[in-house]
Amino acid sequence: MITSPSNEKIKLVRALQDKRRTREAEQLFVVEGIRLVEEALRARAPIKLVLHTDDLDPRGQAALSELTRLDIPVETVTPKVMAAASDTETPQGLLALATLPSSSLLLPPSFSFALTLDKLSDPGNLGTILRTADAAGVEAVFIAPDTVDVYNPKVVRAAMGAHFHIPIVEASWESLAERLAGLEVWLAEARAGEAYHQVDWRQPCALIIGSEAEGPSAAARRLARHGVHIPMPGQAESLNAAVAAGILLFEVAKQRSRRSRMPRTASRE
Amino acid sequence: MITSPSNEKIKLVRALQDKRRTREAEQLFVVEGIRLVEEALRARAPIKLVLHTDDLDPRGQAALSELTRLDIPVETVTPKVMAAASDTETPQGLLALATLPSSSLLLPPSFSFALTLDKLSDPGNLGTILRTADAAGVEAVFIAPDTVDVYNPKVVRAAMGAHFHIPIVEASWESLAERLAGLEVWLAEARAGEAYHQVDWRQPCALIIGSEAEGPSAAARRLARHGVHIPMPGQAESLNAAVAAGILLFEVAKQRSRRSRMPRTASRE
Numbered sequence: 253m254i255t256s257p258s259n260e261k262i263k264l265v266r267a268l269q270d271k272r273r274t275r276e277a278e279q280l281f282v283v284e285g286i287r288l289v290e291e292a293l294r295a296r297a298p299i300k301l302v303l304h305t306d307d308l309d310p311r312g313q314a315a316l317s318e319l320t321r322l323d324i325p326v327e328t329v330t331p332k333v334m335a336a337a338s339d340t341e342t343p344q345g346l347l348a349l350a351t352l353p354s355s356s357l358l359l360p361p362s363f364s365f366a367l368t369l370d371k372l373s374d375p376g377n378l379g380t381i382l383r384t385a386d387a388a389g390v391e392a393v394f395i396a397p398d399t400v401d402v403y404n405p406k407v408v409r410a411a412m413g414a415h416f417h418i419p420i421v422e423a424s425w426e427s428l429a430e431r432l433a434g435l436e437v438w439l440a441e442a443r444a445g446e447a448y449h450q451v452d453w454r455q456p457c458a459l460i461i462g463s464e465a466e467g468p469s470a471a472a473r474r475l476a477r478h479g480v481h482i483p484m485p486g487q488a489e490s491l492n493a494a495v496a497a498g499i500l501l502f503e504v505a506k507q508r509s510r511r512s513r514m515p516r517t518a519s520r521e
Numbered sequence: 522m523i524t525s526p527s528n529e530k531i532k533l534v535r536a537l538q539d540k541r542r543t544r545e546a547e548q549l550f551v552v553e554g555i556r557l558v559e560e561a562l563r564a565r566a567p568i569k570l571v572l573h574t575d576d577l578d579p580r581g582q583a584a585l586s587e588l589t590r591l592d593i594p595v596e597t598v599t600p601k602v603m604a605a606a607s608d609t610e611t612p613q614g615l616l617a618l619a620t621l622p623s624s625s626l627l628l629p630p631s632f633s634f635a636l637t638l639d640k641l642s643d644p645g646n647l648g649t650i651l652r653t654a655d656a657a658g659v660e661a662v663f664i665a666p667d668t669v670d671v672y673n674p675k676v677v678r679a680a681m682g683a684h685f686h687i688p689i690v691e692a693s694w695e696s697l698a699e700r701l702a703g704l705e706v707w708l709a710e711a712r713a714g715e716a717y718h719q720v721d722w723r724q725p726c727a728l729i730i731g732s733e734a735e736g737p738s739a740a741a742r743r744l745a746r747h748g749v750h751i752p753m754p755g756q757a758e759s760l761n762a763a764v765a766a767g768i769l770l771f772e773v774a775k776q777r778s779r780r781s782r783m784p785r786t787a788s789r790e
Contacts, residue, residue, distance in 0.1 A: 286711060348679060371606075372589065376645075380761045380763075383757055383760070383761060383764075384760060384761070384764050385755070386754075386755045386756055386757035386759075387753040387754075387755045387757035387759070387760055388753070388754065388755055389753075389754035389755040390755065408762075412757065412758070412759075413756075413758075414757065417755070417756040417757070418755075418756075425788065441770040449775050464528050482771060483774075483775075484656040484657070484658075484774075485657065485658035485774050485776060485777075485778060486654070486655045486656045486657055486658040486659065486686070486774075487655055487656075487682075487687075488652055488653075488655035488656035488681065488683065488686070489681070489682075490681075491652070491653060491656055491767065492649045492652060492653070492679075492763065492767075493648060493651050494649075494761065494763070494764055495652075495763055495764055495766075495767035496767075497764075498760065498761075498764035498765075498767050498768050499767050499768055499771045502768045505752075505753075505755075506718050506752075508753070508754075509752060509754060
């Protein structure tokens, strides 16, 4: 049992929680909590080390048994050590270090529904957008330069498993131009471009969402052939970036579900 | 100039930031930051006291001039005192105490687009939902029992002015049953009820959004005649409550904008 927060393994976990540089150097990120570790197991994500307290609930115990069965190194720690290793205020007693996926292997050979995130700085917002993309059936997520690290622990927690379900790839604008070739690229704007519900989203498409504070970057404008916005009949000046992403991505999902599930006749709506 | 954090006014502001009980006893809440104070001014919200540092930017200065012109008591404070009074890490140097609106005066005589929030506990989520409702043109927001206080400073900041644009009324379930009589009441569910885009939202309606963690309360189920859900083609198990609210509220807004702006013919979508 690890009883000291100055244990080398705990220091490594702490550095992985706090520093992008360490995550990149070690090619590891922290997966915290029972539900997320279950998602990692389900996705067969390569796990290098597991820490747990000895008071896990039955669900946590089940995950731990599976990790042990897979010959993954497992260490028991005291609650105090878990608190030192954890990024949350109330740790669930289970934490894993997973290998960063290699982006070249991640991407499917072709995709028709991509999302690009441009300069988002709030980890909670970025994580919520990834969770939403995962729900809407987005096939590939690209992270443009100057965006918060997708393996930041707050992003990983808010994304609730999206990291294990969809390819999330960091890319320069040059590489994005190549990777999105063949898709219609739409830039979400505050008030410019087409109304989102008047766009035909059944075509292969990529949507670019920028930061709330700064708006779309110049590179995003160069890449996108079209602008799209959400008409707002009320008084608010703008929407939260994750809420806007949800409205746009689920318009795409809705239009595509109609294509596959019903003939194209005028519906009730 | 107030130079001590133990000044009685500063202690009052601090208590209003921290305690619902104080907000209710004093019938005041804190409006922090230049943009929110501007919104309060625009809405002619009754302001009792303003604190500011003497390094306001031109926009803050303009708001301050207007407050002075309206004979609102204004106090200069040191940056240290502002930090003590503020709920944010980087205070903008302007903070106002506004009177809690009286709910009986708030509600319009009739409304056809209402939102009820049930047991939401995360202030950031609640505030983001209010901001979204404000953008979507919701006409009345009801706060059901056991929901976080809408005048919590984190809620006020995340709502970005919604408190000054739409009536937000706390109500018991008994009173909600009366107030929503005549509207179709829809309960947002994870996977039950109708698909949201197959509902005719042009009828007068109320939507109930519950907490992510606990799901809808029994009282909400009794009040709602229908359930509604967002079909999710991807792998995520659920959506963030604010994102779900955005998708549902903007479906309503979209259907209603069509009623008023274009004849009902089969459109491109």
